[in-house]
Amino acid sequence: MKKLTSVLLGSAAATAMLLTPATAGSAQAGTARTSTETASTKAIAASAQAGLESDSISCSRPRGKWANYSWGEGNTSVTIYFNNQCSHKVSAKIMFVRKGSVGDKAAKYRCMTVNAHTKGKKKFYAAAYKPYSMTRVARCS
Numbered sequence: 001m002k003k004l005t006s007v008l009l010g011s012a013a014a015t016a017m018l019l020t021p022a023t024a025g026s027a028q029a030g031t032a033r034t035s036t037e038t039a040s041t042k043a044i045a046a047s048a049q050a051g052l053e054s055d056s057i058s059c060s061r062p063r064g065k066w067a068n069y070s071w072g073e074g075n076t077s078v079t080i081y082f083n084n085q086c087s088h089k090v091s092a093k094i095m096f097v098r099k100g101s102v103g104d105k106a107a108k109y110r111c112m113t114v115n116a117h118t119k120g121k122k123k124f125y126a127a128a129y130k131p132y133s134m135t136r137v138a139r140c141s
Helices: 002-019 024-028 035-049
Strands: 053-058 066-073 077-084 090-098 107-114 118-125 129-137
Touching: 053 129, 066 090, 066 129, 077 090, 077 107, 077 129, 107 118, 107 129
Parallel strands: none
Antiparallel strands: 053 066, 066 077, 077 118, 090 107, 090 129
């Protein structure tokens, strides 16, 4: 019980540090975050607590916006949630790696295109694989 309490307190302290706003001193050093970045950081922290993983692709237009992706694994499928804040379509190549294997180079790739200013989800059937990363591509073929 003592170890569990210390682990929980440690993770709560780490979460509090992630959610702490920038101070005036850090703003002078040029590391101040915009409200969009702070909201994005909070969303990533919340998804990590919920067991979701996430990745983002930066927009060409407008600068400073992102196409955000998160996913949660099921037994035989993976649902990828997206929020495209860009003013253009974004195509992403998703790399799936084999579940539970360390150092295994076997990977599968899938592609998805998301329209501008849309939110939604897409289900992929990949029983022995899980999403690992998202990479921007010109278009899905």
